[in-house]
Amino acid sequence: MANSDMSDQEWLLAPDPDRVGLTRSVTGTDHEGRKTALRVVEERPLTIYLNAREIVTAMTIGDYPEYLALGFLRNQGMVNTQDEITGIDYDEETATAVVRTAVVTDHEEKLAKKTRTSGCAVGTVFGDMMEGLEGVTLPDARLRTSDLYALAKAINTAPSLYLSAGAIHGTVLCEGRRPLVYMEDVGRHNAVDKVSGWMALEGATAADKVLYTTGRLTSEMVIKTALMGIPVLVSRSGFTAWGVEIAQQVGLTLIGRMRGQRFMCLSGAERLIWDADPLSITDEPRKSGRKGGA
Amino acid sequence: MANSDMSDQEWLLAPDPDRVGLTRSVTGTDHEGRKTALRVVEERPLTIYLNAREIVTAMTIGDYPEYLALGFLRNQGMVNTQDEITGIDYDEETATAVVRTAVVTDHEEKLAKKTRTSGCAVGTVFGDMMEGLEGVTLPDARLRTSDLYALAKAINTAPSLYLSAGAIHGTVLCEGRRPLVYMEDVGRHNAVDKVSGWMALEGATAADKVLYTTGRLTSEMVIKTALMGIPVLVSRSGFTAWGVEIAQQVGLTLIGRMRGQRFMCLSGAERLIWDADPLSITDEPRKSGRKGGA
Numbered sequence: 001m002a003n004s005d006m007s008d009q010e011w012l013l014a015p016d017p018d019r020v021g022l023t024r025s026v027t028g029t030d031h032e033g034r035k036t037a038l039r040v041v042e043e044r045p046l047t048i049y050l051n052a053r054e055i056v057t058a059m060t061i062g063d064y065p066e067y068l069a070l071g072f073l074r075n076q077g078m079v080n081t082q083d084e085i086t087g088i089d090y091d092e093e094t095a096t097a098v099v100r101t102a103v104v105t106d107h108e109e110k111l112a113k114k115t116r117t118s119g120c121a122v123g124t125v126f127g128d129m130m131e132g133l134e135g136v137t138l139p140d141a142r143l144r145t146s147d148l149y150a151l152a153k154a155i156n157t158a159p160s161l162y163l164s165a166g167a168i169h170g171t172v173l174c175e176g177r178r179p180l181v182y183m184e185d186v187g188r189h190n191a192v193d194k195v196s197g198w199m200a201l202e203g204a205t206a207a208d209k210v211l212y213t214t215g216r217l218t219s220e221m222v223i224k225t226a227l228m229g230i231p232v233l234v235s236r237s238g239f240t241a242w243g244v245e246i247a248q249q250v251g252l253t254l255i256g257r258m259r260g261q262r263f264m265c266l267s268g269a270e271r272l273i274w275d276a277d278p279l280s281i282t283d284e285p286r287k288s289g290r291k292g293g294a
Numbered sequence: 295m296a297n298s299d300m301s302d303q304e305w306l307l308a309p310d311p312d313r314v315g316l317t318r319s320v321t322g323t324d325h326e327g328r329k330t331a332l333r334v335v336e337e338r339p340l341t342i343y344l345n346a347r348e349i350v351t352a353m354t355i356g357d358y359p360e361y362l363a364l365g366f367l368r369n370q371g372m373v374n375t376q377d378e379i380t381g382i383d384y385d386e387e388t389a390t391a392v393v394r395t396a397v398v399t400d401h402e403e404k405l406a407k408k409t410r411t412s413g414c415a416v417g418t419v420f421g422d423m424m425e426g427l428e429g430v431t432l433p434d435a436r437l438r439t440s441d442l443y444a445l446a447k448a449i450n451t452a453p454s455l456y457l458s459a460g461a462i463h464g465t466v467l468c469e470g471r472r473p474l475v476y477m478e479d480v481g482r483h484n485a486v487d488k489v490s491g492w493m494a495l496e497g498a499t500a501a502d503k504v505l506y507t508t509g510r511l512t513s514e515m516v517i518k519t520a521l522m523g524i525p526v527l528v529s530r531s532g533f534t535a536w537g538v539e540i541a542q543q544v545g546l547t548l549i550g551r552m553r554g555q556r557f558m559c560l561s562g563a564e565r566l567i568w569d570a571d572p573l574s575i576t577d578e579p580r581k582s583g584r585k586g587g588a
Contacts, residue, residue, distance in 0.1 A: 024535040029563035031439075031556050031572045038558065043513055043534035059513065145325075166551075167510045167532030186512060186534055216461045218480060219337055219353065238461030240337035240480055241318040257460075262325050264332065269323035278325045 013181040013198065017164040022061055039165040043186045048072055049098040050079065060190050061161070061168065064183070064197070065090045068190055069097035071197030075224045077132040085200075132227055138251045139207040141231040146276040147177035147210075148234065152258055154179050155212055162214070171195050172212040173204075173230075179212070188215030192224050199228065206230045217243045217256050226250045232268075234258055239266055307475040307492065309454040309464075316355055317459045333459040337480045343392040344372055355455070355462065355479050358488050359384045362479075363391035365491030369518045371426040379494075426521055432545045433501040435525040440570040441471040441504075442528065446552055448473050449506055456508070465489050466506040467498075467524075473506070482509030486518050493522065500524045511537045511550050520544045526562075528552055533560055 017023070023039040030036045047057045048069045055078070060068055066088040073079040084102035091097075151174050161168050161184045169188035173181040173195050183194040192213065199206065206229035213235045215221060219242040225233045226246070232253040239256050244266045247254040253268030261281035265272065311317070317333045324330045341351045342363045349372070354362055360382040367373040378396035385391075445468050455462050455478045463482035467475040467489050477488040486507065493500065500523035507529045509515060513536040519527045520540070526547040533550050538560045541548040547562030555575035559566065 026533075026535065026538055026560055028558045028560040029566075030558055033568055036558065040533045040535045040538060040560075043536040165532070167512075167534055186510075216480075218461075238459070239320075239334045240461055241320070241334045242337040244320055244334060264322045264324055264330065266320055266322040266334075272323075272327075274327055 011158070011179060011182060013183075014158060015160040015170075015182050015184050016063075017159055017161045019063070022063060022161060023165045041161055041165045041168050041186060045095050047094075047096045049096060051098070051100055051104055058190055059187060061185050064194050065097045067183075067194040067197030067201065068185075069099050069197065070200055071193035071195065072190075073099055074200055075193055075196050075227055077227070081200075133223060133246070133250060136226055136250050138226060138229065138231040140251075141207065141253070141271060142273055143210065143232055143253060143271055144177075144273045144275050145278075148255070148258070148263070149261075149276055149281050150177040151179055151210065151212060151234070155182065158182060160184060170214045173199065174210040174212055175208055188213065189220065189224070191215075192221065192228075196224070196228050210234060213237075216240065217247075217254060219243050219246055222246045222250075222252060222254065226252055232271075234263075239264075305452070305473060305476060307477075308452060309476050309478050310357075311453055311455045311458040313357070316357060316455060335455055335459045335462050335480060339389050341388075341390045342366055343390060345392070345394055345398055352484055353480060354484050358477070358491070359391045361477075361488040361491030361495065362484055363393050363491065364494055365487035365489065366484075367393055368494055369487055369490050369521055371521070375494075427517060427540070427544060430520055430544050432520060432523065432525040434545075435501065435547070435565060436567055437504065437526055437547060437565055438471075438567045438569050439572075442549070442552070442557070443555075443570050443575050444471040445473055445504065445506060445528070449476065452476060454478060464508045467493065468504040468506055469502055482507065483514065483518070485509075486515065486522075490518070490522050504528060507531075510534065511541075511548060513537050513540055516540045516546060516548065520546055526565075528557075533558075 021042065023041050025037055026040055027035055027037050042061055043059050044062050045057050046060050046065050046068065048055050050073055058068065058072065070085065070088055079099065079101065085099065086102050087100045089098045155172050160170060162170055168184050168186055169191050170182060170184045171191035172179045181195055181198055183191045185191040185194065209230045210232040211225050211230045213221060214237065215235065216237040217233065217235050217239045219240060222233065222243045223246060234255045236258055237256060244254065247267035251268060253271050255263050255265045257264045260283040261278040315336065317335050319331055320334055321329055321331050336355055337353050338356050339351050340354050340359050340362065342349050344367055352362065352366065364379065364382055373393065373395065379393065380396050381394045383392045449466050454464060456464055462478050462480055463485050464476060464478045465485035466473045475489055475492055477485045479485040479488065503524045504526040505519050505524045507515065508531065509529065510531040511527065511529050511533045513534060516527065516537045517540060528549045530552055531550060538548065541561035545562060547565050549557050549559045551558045554577040555572040
């Protein structure tokens with residue numbers, strides 16, 4: 001039933017803002033010259049390997065390094081669904097995560113070759129992501145506006161590092177009106193990659209999901225969502241023109257600037273089922289209201 | 295005189311939100327199902343070369359590609375003050391910017407060597423930035439809180455792409471209570487790099503400047519500011535622990551969460567001159583108030 005409060009069901013994975021090691025207490029001076037203690041989020045390097053090859057160093061909050069490593073490689077097209085993952089080894093001391101596959105893939109070889117000729121993988125990696133989009137058409141999926149409002153409310157009022165320390169981005173995997181997995185990270189792309197890694201290891205389906213992010217709807221965010229096979233992407237923040245263009249090409253429903261009763265749909269609006277009265281949605285209370293990431 | 299309104303002086307370089315090519319009009323569907331036109335910012339690739347070597351592809355709004363290319367290379371330590379820049383060639387059709395130096399530097403060679411061994415320059419580039427910080431101590435610099443409030447007000451009320459289209463970050467080079475150069479970009483690091491490129495080409499001094507950013511105070515943002523030699527970094531947004539740690543190491547005055555009368559200083563508070571009464575500062579009017587980037 002659309003109106004039963006599914007959002008009361010438990011999260012499969014929710015933020016744990018009190019977890020030791022994710023934040024640190026520091027002392028500052030406020031605008032009135034008073035010494036004040038505040039919590040700030042940690043940020044540390046994690047170097048990701050695919051088998052013996054070093055791929056990238058990401059700056060991360062440090063939780064779920066295995067999900068981050070696998071999700072990054074999948075979102076870059078370096079590891080595919082066909083690849084058998086034989087293990088992911090995380091070593092805290094050296095800040096490395098090694099994803100091992102049964103067969104050394106041609107993606108890895110391709111990367112190595114391109115890297116040597118281009119000087120840096122950043123451009124190459126991006127090119128590979130665009131290549132991976134060719135032929136992608138996302139499954140049709142209906143989205144009730146009542147579910148959309150229920151999701152936003154559940155996410156914005158859930159305890160999170162954002163609410164306790166700020167300076168962090170969140171990405172939430174949802175199904176219907178139920179948020180399932182809420183990842184946070186200092187890099188908004190890391191939060192998406194961690195969701196992708198979770199989906200891969202848990203064997204989660206994508207066609208019935210909605211992805212919610214606090215970050216902007218840039219080309220890279222839209223491409224990642226499309227490569228993950230998720231047909232709906234929702235954000236509190238705004239759009240870039242290329243992000244909109246790619247969403248329209250691949251048939252992704254793209255909703256941005258979602259705050260309180262307001263939102264804007266720039267792709268795939270024909271899939272929305274308008275079963276909520278926006279006027280019945282109260283504005284977010286100021287203290288639990290997230291600020292929109294610019 | 296500290297109290298004269300220096301902020302009325304002209305900007306050296308201000309945003310031009312009406313400039314053709316920076317935004318695009320798209321049609322969307324709002325929360326009440328109405329067709330609505332809105333402006334969204336452009337986002338395009340720019341591939342940066344140092345002489346014959348491809349270094350990186352950045353996603354940028356596309357204004358000032360020459361400043362972005364030079365500033366990126368300087369902030370990565372690949373081009374130094376000693377290097378004679380013989381030209382910067384931007385080609386719109388191929389979306390490339392080539393920075394040419396009189397002598398092919400060892401930075402370029404170092405990058406090439408490391409890239410081959412490490413598989414991707416991302417980690418390497420970051421390592422180089424940290425190396426570049428060794429021995430850096432920023433010049434002492436006083437900062438009047440009255441100037442700080444004047445800067446924030448001037449910046450937040452200046453016409454900008456953020457106010458007209460959103461989904462963009464800004465970085466402003468300031469001196470005393472006067473904002474000088476205001477760069478915007480889809481990537482917050484690009485906005486800083488463009489300021490760095492402007493400073494390099496204009497021969498601007500750094501010791502007497504303040505850098506204001508809408509983005510978070512992460513390690514990379516703090517490192518870039520320190521490498522640019524600017525002793526004060528101010529943001530509307532929050533902090534990461536490593537950003538704070540690096541600021542304290544290099545003697546950077548770090549001020550975050552600056553909104554209306556409020557701010558928080560987590561490094562170098564001893565340099566502040568408390569000549570403003572916070573209660574005399576009115577809260578930002580809602581329509582011109584920026585949202586803090588998460």
